[in-house]
Amino acid sequence: MVTEQLKDGYDVVIVGGGAAGLSGALMLGRARRTVLVIDAGAPRNAPASGVHGLLAREGMAPSELLERGRAEVRGYGGHVVTGVVDAVTGTDGGFAVTMSDGRTVGARRLLVTTGLVDELPEIPGLRQRWGRDVLHCPYCHGYEVRDQAIGVLGTGPMSVHQALLFRQWSNDITLFPHTMPSPSKEELEQLAARGITVVPGAVAALEVTDDRLTGVRLSDGTVVRREALAVMSRMVARADFLAALGLRTAAHMSGMGEHIPADATGRTEVPGVWAAGNVTDLSAQVGGAAAAGAFAAAHIxxxxxxxxxxxxxxxxxxxxxxxxxxxxxxxxxxxxxxxx
Structure with missing residues (x-):
């Protein structure tokens, strides 16, 4: 990433350099605001081969999309730096943003776009396949695994819904209930009606051959052939650095994890702080996150x-x-x- 000479203070500091953060910075740069984006360099979608569902950028590598975004922000005078924000404290003029390397900058307003962390079940091989043939979102990855043998790992009450969704992309779907609540009679009927197989028992590990998922191994040793596995992760917003402001995560109403509560414009309960993207909207795709970042920036x-x-x-x-x-x-x- 290009080295930037930082100012002492900015109109807006954006913490997080993904689609939401860079779109917000672009909007603010075009509004002739001084803006700094601090990016930790660990995007959630880094393991994915391409971004999907984003008009005119379909299939583009996530790294290329971000690099183009950084160049556009810099073209309007914005600064983009690599760094991890350790803490944010309030000041008379706004906020002091401190990075792990000791650098501190002032901000009149703060836009938080740090995204989230996917908490996955502790199953050997699962994390290593994440974003490749272990997936979470059918709209992000369903087309790439169309017509394949897809498994759905049951981890919570939304797993039946996830299995029914993936049925749109393949007629070979198997639900492994694993740790999820037992499906109700109505849910079992829905699964049967859609031709979705239910295989009881806990999942012990994944079977991988030549760097490809080939099956799911149960605790009794049985291996069920699968080419892709859908998993509903628990999604937790990255927000520890906001503790000094009294801004903390809260349970999302969907039950899928924790987010930073914000209104429709991205404004949080702390005056001067906005949030956009997955840090507040757990299910936002790249296009939605980018739109939210731009909208929040306009309100800032x-x-x-x-x-x-x-x-x-x-x-x-x-x-x-x-x-x-x-x-x-x-x-x-x-x-x-x-x-x-």
């Missing part, structure tokens, strides 16, 4: 305009106030830097 810009207008009105009413004079001088200087 509007919030800054409201603040600047309030200060300008106060200075207009009392031009001899030292505090207002200093703030207006700062705003005028910023306008000149932007060529206004």
């Amino acid at each position: 810009n509007a919030d800054l305009i409201t603040e600047e207008t309030r200060l300008a009105v106060a200075a207009y009413r009392n031009p001899f106030s030292a505090e207002n004079e200093a703030r207006v001088s700062e705003l005028v200087s910023a306008d000149r830097r932007h060529g206004v």
Whole structure:
């Protein structure tokens, strides 16, 4: 990643450099805001071979999509750096953002787009296949495993729904109940009606041959041939660094994990902090995350305009106030830097 000379402070610091963060930065750069994106460099979709369902970018490698996004943000004067944010604290002017290497920058507003972590069952071989032939989302990966022998690992109450979804892409679906609650009579009828096989017993490991999933091994030693396995992970937002602000994750209403609660614009319960993408919307795909980042950025810009207008009105009413004079001088200087 390109080395950037950081400023002491920015209008907006964005923590997380995925689709949501870079889209937000692009919107803010075009709004002539000073913006910094801090990216830890560990995107959730890194194991995937391509991004799917994103108009005009179908199948593009995740790394290429992000590199193009960084270039576009820099083209509007935005800064993008590699770093891990350890903590964010409140200041009189907004926030102090501290990275693990000791660098600290100021921010008037904060946009959190750190995404989430997928917590997977402790089954040998499962994590190594994640994003390849161990999948979670049929809309992200279903077409790539169409007509294959697909297994669904039962981990919770949504597993039957997941099996019924994957049936759209293949007529060879097997549900392994594993640790999920026993299917109800109605659910068993639905599965049977759709031709979905249910194989009871705990899953012990995956069978892999020549770097390809070939089967699922049960605790009794039985191996069921499968070419792909769908798993509903528990999704947890990356948000530990926000603890000093009193902003913590909460259980998502879907029961699928923990997120940072935010309103429709991305505004959180902490004034000056917005969130977008998977950190608040656990099921958002790349396109949805990008749209949420841009939408949140527009509202952040509007919030800054409201603040600047309030200060300008106060200075207009009392031009001899030292505090207002200093703030207006700062705003005028910023306008000149932007060529206004």
